[in-house]
Amino acid sequence: MENRHSVIGRTGDVARRAGYSVQQVRDLERDGVLPAAERTPGGHRMYREIHLRSALAYRALAAGAGFSEAEQILRAVHTGRPAQALAVLDAVHARLHTERRELELAVRAAAAVSTEPIAEVRTSDAMTISELAAALGIRPSTLRHWDATGLVVPDRHGSARRYSPAQVRDARIVHQLRLAGYRIPRLRTVLPELLRTPGELHAALADREAAITARSRALLDGSAALAEVIRLSS
Numbered sequence: 001m002e003n004r005h006s007v008i009g010r011t012g013d014v015a016r017r018a019g020y021s022v023q024q025v026r027d028l029e030r031d032g033v034l035p036a037a038e039r040t041p042g043g044h045r046m047y048r049e050i051h052l053r054s055a056l057a058y059r060a061l062a063a064g065a066g067f068s069e070a071e072q073i074l075r076a077v078h079t080g081r082p083a084q085a086l087a088v089l090d091a092v093h094a095r096l097h098t099e100r101r102e103l104e105l106a107v108r109a110a111a112a113v114s115t116e117p118i119a120e121v122r123t124s125d126a127m128t129i130s131e132l133a134a135a136l137g138i139r140p141s142t143l144r145h146w147d148a149t150g151l152v153v154p155d156r157h158g159s160a161r162r163y164s165p166a167q168v169r170d171a172r173i174v175h176q177l178r179l180a181g182y183r184i185p186r187l188r189t190v191l192p193e194l195l196r197t198p199g200e201l202h203a204a205l206a207d208r209e210a211a212i213t214a215r216s217r218a219l220l221d222g223s224a225a226l227a228e229v230i231r232l233s234s
Contacts, residue, residue: 006049011037014047018055025055032075033058050232054078057225064219065092073226082230089223096216102189103208109177109190110201127168129154129161136175146174149184151191170195 008014015025028034029045034054037045054074061070069088076085133140146152147161152171154161163171173194177187193204 008047008049008052010047011045014052014055017052019059020055028055028058031071032078033071034074035078050229053225053229053232057222057229060218060225061089061222064215064217064222065089070222074229077226077229077233082233085226085230089219089226092219096212096219099208099212103205103212105182105186106190106193106208107205109180109182109194110205126165127163129163132163132168132171136171138175143171146171149188151184151187 008017011022011025014020015022018025020028025034025047026045029037029051034047034051037047037051040046054077058070058074061073065073065088069092073085073088076082076088127135129140129143133143143152143154143161147154151174152163152167154163154167156162170191174187174191177190182190193201196204
């Protein structure tokens with residue numbers, strides 16, 4: 001089994017095995033992602049197993065957590081604060097979990113409005129607040145609340161609200177989602193995405209799911225690599 005003292009070689013050796021340039025390896029050491037290298041009597045850097053493993057862990061963690069978080073995690077390990085490194089990793093997992101929940105909300109919301117002609121509006125659809133409230137079977141005060149919270153903001157003609165065709169469409173979507181049990185804070189999250197055309201919406205949701213899955217897998221790989229760095233550091 002490798003230990004932290006197993007010699008890898010000079011900067012070029014680490015760069016080649018980790019897939020970085022020589023300058024990138026030096027930058028990672030400078031930023032604390034790698035522990036400080038030893039120096040030979042001639043002044044050359046001498047890297048060991050802990051340096052290679054740290055460089056590989058940084059690559060994997062950056063793909064899943066982001067470069068800033070990956071740097072924080074490795075720097076914490078190399079300054080003797082593994083608990084802090086794991087706390088940052090926990091926060092990244094929590095953020096991914098939140099993104100997954102928001103994606104699930106968006107997917108369910110898209111299904112809830114699947115019968116609504118999102119992209120089909122007509123000039124004749126323009127309405128006053130009383131007309132729109134009657135068409136939806138709700139009170140005008142509900143539309144005023146949606147206006148105040150920024151969900152469906154109508155045009156103004158003096159003090160009177162006038163809903164354009166696009167705003168009528170938005171109100172129909174909000175109404176359907178309210179009937180489906182969506183609360184206003186969640187509607188603010190999903191509504192902008194639902195206003196895309198059906199094809200764009202489907203593609204956007206699929207892209208979000210693929211991106212989250214890729215980051216989750218990268219974080220899994222990064223966690224395994226981090227465990228090895230922590231082992232070598234102890």
